[in-house]
Amino acid sequence: MADNAHSIGFCSWLILGVGLVSAQAAESAEPCIVPLKLVNVNAGSGKSPEYKLGIHVGLGGGAPQLYEFDTGGPGFWAAYTPTPPKKKGQWWGNYETVQTDALSIAYTSGNEYTANLVDTVVALYKPRGSGFAKQCESVAPVGVAQITAFADKKKPKKVKAWYKALATGKPPLFGHFYGDFGAALFPIMTADKSAGVYSALPQLPQTGLTNGFIVHVGPLGKSKPTLTIGITDEDMATFTTQLPMNPTCVEAGGAPEAPSSTCPPYSNFPVGSMPTWSEQITYANLSWEYGRSSSGNGQAFSNVGLTLDTGAPATTLWQNDNLYVDSLFLRNPEGSTVPYTGDFKSKVGLTISAATTVPGGQNLDFYLLTGQKATVNKVSASVRGNDGGPTWSGYMNTGLMLYTYYDVMFDVEHGVVGFRPVKK
Numbered sequence: 001m002a003d004n005a006h007s008i009g010f011c012s013w014l015i016l017g018v019g020l021v022s023a024q025a026a027e028s029a030e031p032c033i034v035p036l037k038l039v040n041v042n043a044g045s046g047k048s049p050e051y052k053l054g055i056h057v058g059l060g061g062g063a064p065q066l067y068e069f070d071t072g073g074p075g076f077w078a079a080y081t082p083t084p085p086k087k088k089g090q091w092w093g094n095y096e097t098v099q100t101d102a103l104s105i106a107y108t109s110g111n112e113y114t115a116n117l118v119d120t121v122v123a124l125y126k127p128r129g130s131g132f133a134k135q136c137e138s139v140a141p142v143g144v145a146q147i148t149a150f151a152d153k154k155k156p157k158k159v160k161a162w163y164k165a166l167a168t169g170k171p172p173l174f175g176h177f178y179g180d181f182g183a184a185l186f187p188i189m190t191a192d193k194s195a196g197v198y199s200a201l202p203q204l205p206q207t208g209l210t211n212g213f214i215v216h217v218g219p220l221g222k223s224k225p226t227l228t229i230g231i232t233d234e235d236m237a238t239f240t241t242q243l244p245m246n247p248t249c250v251e252a253g254g255a256p257e258a259p260s261s262t263c264p265p266y267s268n269f270p271v272g273s274m275p276t277w278s279e280q281i282t283y284a285n286l287s288w289e290y291g292r293s294s295s296g297n298g299q300a301f302s303n304v305g306l307t308l309d310t311g312a313p314a315t316t317l318w319q320n321d322n323l324y325v326d327s328l329f330l331r332n333p334e335g336s337t338v339p340y341t342g343d344f345k346s347k348v349g350l351t352i353s354a355a356t357t358v359p360g361g362q363n364l365d366f367y368l369l370t371g372q373k374a375t376v377n378k379v380s381a382s383v384r385g386n387d388g389g390p391t392w393s394g395y396m397n398t399g400l401m402l403y404t405y406y407d408v409m410f411d412v413e414h415g416v417v418g419f420r421p422v423k424k
Contacts, residue, residue, distance in 0.1 A: 029208030031230035032136040034124045036069055038217070038225055041174040050313045051375045051400055052174065053217070053225060055181050056132060059144065060093030060120040064132050065178040066171065069227065071215065071410075072279065072309030072397070073182035075197035076122070077105065077113050077145040079173065081166040088169025091178070095120035096141065103145045103197070105188065107180075108312075110152040111173075115145035122200065136229065142200060147179060180311070183213070185245075185277040185412060186254045187266055193250060202412040203271035206230025211274055211413040215310065217403035218422045220375065231411060239409045239418030240361035243354050246278035246305065247415075254279040255393065256305050274412045280305025280395045281410075282417050284354040284364060286317075288329060290347065299326060305395035306352070308408055308417070312399035315379045323394025325381040344370040344379040352398075357416070364419055366405065375400050 037054040058064040059078060067078065084090050095118045103115040122144065123137035150162040150172070165172035173179060181200075188197045205211050209230035217225045228235070246256035249263035256278040259265035266276040284306050289298025301323050317325060319339035327333040330342035344350070352366040371377035402408070409418035 029206070029232070031206055031209060031228045031232060031235075032124070032204070034135050034227045034229070035126045036215075036217075036225035036227055037066060038220065039066075039174075039176050041176055048374060051220060052176070052313060053310050053400070054177060055227065056125040056127065057181060058093070058123040058125060058132075058134075058137075059091065060095045060141075061123075062091045062093035063089070064123070064125040065091050066176060067179050067181040068173060068177040068311060069183070070180050070309070070311030071183040072307055072311045073105075073107065073180050074184045074186065074188050074199055075103075075105070075145055075182045076179070076200055077103075077115060077147055077182070078179040079166065079171075080116075080146045080148065083167075085167065085169040092146075093120070095144075095146070097146075098143070101148055105145075105197075110154055110158075112151040112153075113145065113147045114149040114151075115147045118144055118146045120144055136204065138204070142203070143197075145197070183310075183410075184254070184279055185281070185410070186248050186279060187276060189250065189266075198269050198276075201229060201410075202269045202274040204229055205272050210236065210411060211272055212409065212411040214407060214409045215403060216407045216422075217310075217400065218407075219404055219424065223422070231409065235409070236411070236418075239407075239420045240358050241356045241364050241406075241419040242358050242361065242409075242411075242416050243282040243284070243364065243418075244357060245281055245415040245417055246283065248276060248278035252278075256280050256283070269412075275415065277412070277415060278305070280307050282306055282354070284352050286350070286352060286396060288325075288344070288348050288350045288370075290349065297328075299329075301394075305393070307395060307397040308402060309397050310400055310403060312397050313375050314397075315375075315399045315401045316397045317379065317381045318395055318397065319381055319383050320394040330381060339381065339383050341382050342380070343372070344381070346371050348379075350379060352396075352402075366402070368401075375404070377401075 039052050039054050040049045042050045053069040054066040055069040056064040057067050097118050099117040102117045106112045119141035121138050124135050125132040152158045162172040171178050183199050183201050201213050212231045214228040247258050249257050249259040251263040283303045285302050286304045287300035324339035327340045331345050333340040333342045348370040350368045354364040356363050370379050406419040
């Protein structure tokens with residue numbers, strides 16, 4: 001949903017099923033392909049476009065609804081009301097409550113959820129005619145966060161709008177979605193660290209295929225975004241730019257760090273026993289300057305973590321004392337010393353580069369001339385923490401923007417993230 005999700009209080013998500021299988025042929029080595037919907041959440045508001053992705057999901061045999069598809073958020077958080085209006089009807093089908101108000105999560109956007117932990121069958125759909133066709137469904141109930149309370153400490157009007165939407169049978173999240181279908185590859189643990197909220201996707205293995213998924217977005221408004229669950233050898237071979245995923249561990253909380261005696265590893269994904277990986281999924285080198293050729297006025301940083309977040313419409317450099325943007329590159333820099341915050345000026349050349357692990361493959365060499373259009377060429381510099389100071393080591397959230405240039409492969413089984421240039 002937003003750049004990064006952090007637990008508050010008790011957070012848990014227990015996946016009890018054995019994953020998703022293709023609705024057409026459970027035993028065949030075929031991926032499950034699900035269309036994603038590109039949504040401008042600012043449409044009709046007079047504001048600049050802000051794009052997000054949606055995925056149609058049904059719960060417990062109930063009617064499918066559109067949820068935000070979010071590779072930067074853990075777990076599946078689904079809106080709920082016990083008293084939907086008659087014209088809408090209850091979109092939740094059969095489910096079993098495991099723990100009441102046991103889950104909490106907060107996002108960078110300011111959204112906070114409290115939720116029940118419930119078990120229910122999850123199905124993914126594609127639109128067909130005036131209805132929907134089931135593409136995949138879980139073969140057993142899986143854990144889902146059934147949202148019981150919504151909060152935003154700084155925007156009380158947004159809270160009122162959430163509950164009004166539910167009461168009138170409308171999607172409460174950004175006016176388009178019924179919750180957040182997260183796909184980050186590390187869990188949020190309970191307070192006693194006995195259980196955690198894991199992404200569903202690595203627990204939806206397709207028989208005979210590599211465990212992982214591919215996200216295709218392409219040029220905004222000119223392509224048909226899709227999610228492919230299960231990676232074929234043929235698809236794997238088309239990703240000649242491959243980078244190693246970063247490990248993480250419990251005390252790191254999703255930041256890149258190899259497990260050790262002082263930072264024990266997370267338990268593997270409950271279903272399929274896949275390993276967990278950092279939110280900062282890989283490292284790359286970052287540099288920026290005016291013009292592509294070196295003129296001595298640029299900045300360069302090595303081994304910077306990248307978060308490839310479909311839920312973030314903005315591209316953001318999250319700074320600290322070791323990764324910061326000089327004020328001369330920012331339009332209206334705020335702050336009296338580094339790290340300054342603000343948007344990059346137009347026509348700054350930003351490069352993201354890394355060496356591929358594929359022999360004879362293509363290195364990652366992405367170049368962007370910055371501008372002022374979100375999800376297109378706008379890049380911001382920011383810091384974390386309520387006091388305005390950074391709280392994590394510096395990294396970049398590429399947001400949805402990078403997906404308009406590359407199909408991205410998350411090979412969870414082998415710990416590899418792949419990039420395939422989008423055909424323009």
